[in-house]
Amino acid sequence: MKNFGLDIWSNNNFIIEDGQIKLNYKSMPSILQIVEEIRSDDVRGPILLRFPHLIKRQIKSLYSYFDKAMTENSYNGNFNAVFPLKVNQFPHAVDAITSQGAQFNYGLEAGSKAELILAMSKTPSGAHITVNGFKDEEMITLGFIAAQSGHNLTITIEGLGELETIIEVAKKCDLKVPNIGIRVRLHSAGSGIWAKSGGMDAKFGLTSTEIIEAVRLLREENLLQHLSMIHFHIGSQMSDIAPLKRALREAGNIYAELKKMGASSLDSINIGGGLAVEYDQHTHSKSRNYSVEEFSSSVVFLLKEIMDAKNVKHPDIYTESGRFIVASHAVLITPVLELFTQDYQEKLLNFKEVNPPLIKELIDLNSLLNNKNCIEYLHDALDHMESILTLFDLGYIDLQDRSNAEILVHNIIKRALYLTSSNPTNELEQLQVRLQERYLINASIFQSLPDYWGLNQHFPVMPLHHLNATPIRAASLWDITCDSDGEIGFNPEKPLYLHDVNLDEEDYFLGFFNVGAYQETLGMNHNLFTHPSEYTVYINDTDYTITNKVESKSILDILESLGYNKDILSDKLKNDLLASEFITEKEKNDTLAKLELYLEQNGYLRTTN
Ligand code: PLP
Structure with a gap:
């Protein structure tokens, strides 16, 4: 029995009980039970399950750790958070985020015109909207329309050109002017594979000279009272906390300097996203070297220290971490369609009246194999197989004999692996790796796990059932696209072992976890495989309900x-x-x-x- 690293990546969201993985919440349904109910409606192909309670759990944890840090540090500013829509714009994800976040006044972040329209339509009243990314006059005008419509919205300028456009729009119309934020270009860069958003060569943000110029322009145009926020983002999935601390020191000092320069309405620091998710299944804390608690207390402590030293009122703190909020809420379920060595089934043995001596020996080894002799018999079987292949090449035995030998030897290996699974020898482990089983999954890696394809990002994967049996097959996963990149190969450093199941007799389902961030919108329709059928599952004290069915697109x-x-x-x-x-x-x-x-x-x- 193996727990597939559940204690590392699952944050207690799931548990293993009765050989199945279950939601560790209220009535604790098993995922298999939910999947079987959905499939009883003739749904086939991959299934994406959303669990809104897991979104709430993350939002709550973010707010409560910041609250705790603020209380402990006697911090006088407020904490606010927004969800960056780029992380998941799917309607049932956004609905879950806004409804579960309403009690916290959780807002939305937009990085494009379409996301801004979505934010304007979906942000709960009173919650904040931040607008980042490159903007044209239309997008800026949309920001004015949003402010006029009563939204509490901050347009973050990424360059001086955008500020000039804001000034022009303000002159052209009499609409309410939104709050203005400045994205600062820090010299501190982030860490991790997504860390391209910080540093002097970053794509976004104003240099110190440009920030001074921005303040001058705002003052000249009588708009300085709208400057309320400075913003930075050092990259998603920040693996190390040290760069964040450097960035906070830099941004905190810029904030304090701006206050001294007369930016009296400036009252917030937006620290962007970056909070990492644990995707690792094998080694503790490989994806990040800090906890949310450490993250929040570092942010609060450092900002307080800088502000107190410069005698500046503590700013409100905003975060835009989205990966941390939604990654865990979605689980992708893929049926296994085929195990490639299942061609070696005993029922396909077809002996002759007189079989060659080596085949006769393999028959004996197969029938007499037991706990005590399995290693010795395995060695004999492997040795015989070599000889049989040589005899075949020389024309001394025929294809039927060879087929019988292959089935017998595979059976002997599998049984030896079972018999030694509680205490495998090095040799058997190597044999397992050499004799990898290929599991064909009814899904597309390009569509559902694009970050695996593009960035080699590992996602926790495990079977939904059979969890009281030790998995013994070293597994590589093949998807059904016609593309050899559609494969998650066996990695001896992060090995995946799965069960040896007979798919003629039973189903076998794999779950990919923490797929709720970025994967859905980044997913591509390679080979025209589209978004999996999706369902939202609400769990209550006694049962669960499945709603929001969106079936995968028809052909x-x-x-x-x-x-x-x-x-x-x-x-x-x-x-x-x-x-x-x-x-x-x-x-x-x-x-x-x-x-x-x-x-x-x-x-x-x-x-x-
Ligand atoms: N805010 C900004 C400006 C971003 O560019 C991003 C994404 O990179 C985020 C927030 C989301 O960060 P995360 O992926 O850590 O949730």
């Missing part, structure tokens, strides 16, 4: 989203079929019905799994 809808006319496509297919000759009218109608059904189904595979 015709996928094609239509590319710009094809689905009616023209389906008419062409049907007309071609009807124009062909059928022997019976029934066959014609049945085939037409089949075609129509296929076009309305999603593009994932529909074998029994």
Whole structure:
């Protein structure tokens, strides 16, 4: 039995009980039970489950650790947080975020026009909206419209050109002027694979000379009273806390200097995102070297220290960490369609009346193998297999003998692995790695785990069931795209062992965890595999409810989203079929019905799994 690193990555959100992984919340349903209920409605292909209570848990933890740090440090400013929409813009994710965050006044961050429109439509009244990223006059005008509509919105300028546009828009219209923020370009850079957002060569932010110029311009245009925030972001998934501390010292001092320069309305520091998620399944705290508690107390402590030293009122603190908020809420479930060595099934043995001596020996080894002799018999079997392959190459035995030998030897290896699984020898471990099993999963890595494909980001993966049995097969996972990059190979440094199941007799499901951040919108339709069917699951004290079903797009809808006319496509297919000759009218109608059904189904595979 293995726990697949649950104690490392799951933050107690899940537990293993009765051989299944379960939600560690209220009625504690098993994920398998939820999946089976969904599949009983004839849903096939990958399934994405959203658990809103896990979003609430993260929001609550962020707010309570900052509250705690502020109380402990006698900090006088307030704490606010916004969710960066780029991390997950899907409707049922955003609805869960805004509804679970309402009691905390949790707001939204937008980085594009479309995200700004979404933020304006979805932000709970009174909650903050921050606007980052490059902006044109239209986007800035949208910010004015949002302020006019009553939103508490801050436009963060990424360069002086944007400030000039704000000034022009303010002159052109009589709309309410939104709060203005300045993104500062820090010399401190972040850490981790996403750390390209900080440092002097960063894509965004104003240098100190530009900040001074911005204040001059704002004062000259009588807009300085709208400057309320300075902002920085040193990169997502910050692995080390040290760069954040350097960035806070730098940004804190810039803030205090601006206050001295007369920016009297300036009252907030926005520290961007960066809070990391533990994705590692093998080694404790590999993804980050700090906890949320340390993160929040470092931010509060450092800002207080700087402000007290410069005799400046403590600013309100804003964060934009989104990965930390939503990564855990989504679990991707993929059925396993095939185990490639399942071709070696005992039922396929086909002995002759007289078998070659080596085959006879393999038959004996297979039937007499037990706890005590398994290593010795395994050595014998491997040795015989070598000889049989040589005999085959020399033409002394035929294909049937070779097939029988392969099945027998595979069976002996598997049974030896089982018998020694509680105490495997080095040799057996190496053998396991050499004889990797390939698990074909009914999903697309490009669509559902794009960061694995693009950045080699590991996501925790484990079976939903069989968890009271020791997994013995070194596993590599193949997706169903026609692309050899659609594979998560076996990595001896982060080994994944799965169970040896007979898929003719039972289903086997894998869950990929912490996939709620970035994966959904970054996912691509390679081979035209689209977003998996998704469901939101609310868990209560006695049961759970499944809502917000959004089935994976049908084949015709996928094609239509590319710009094809689905009616023209389906008419062409049907007309071609009807124009062909059928022997019976029934066959014609049945085939037409089949075609129509296929076009309305999603593009994932529909074998029994
Ligand atoms: N804020 C800004 C300005 C960002 O660019 C990003 C993403 O990189 C975030 C917030 C989100 O950060 P995270 O991925 O840590 O949630």
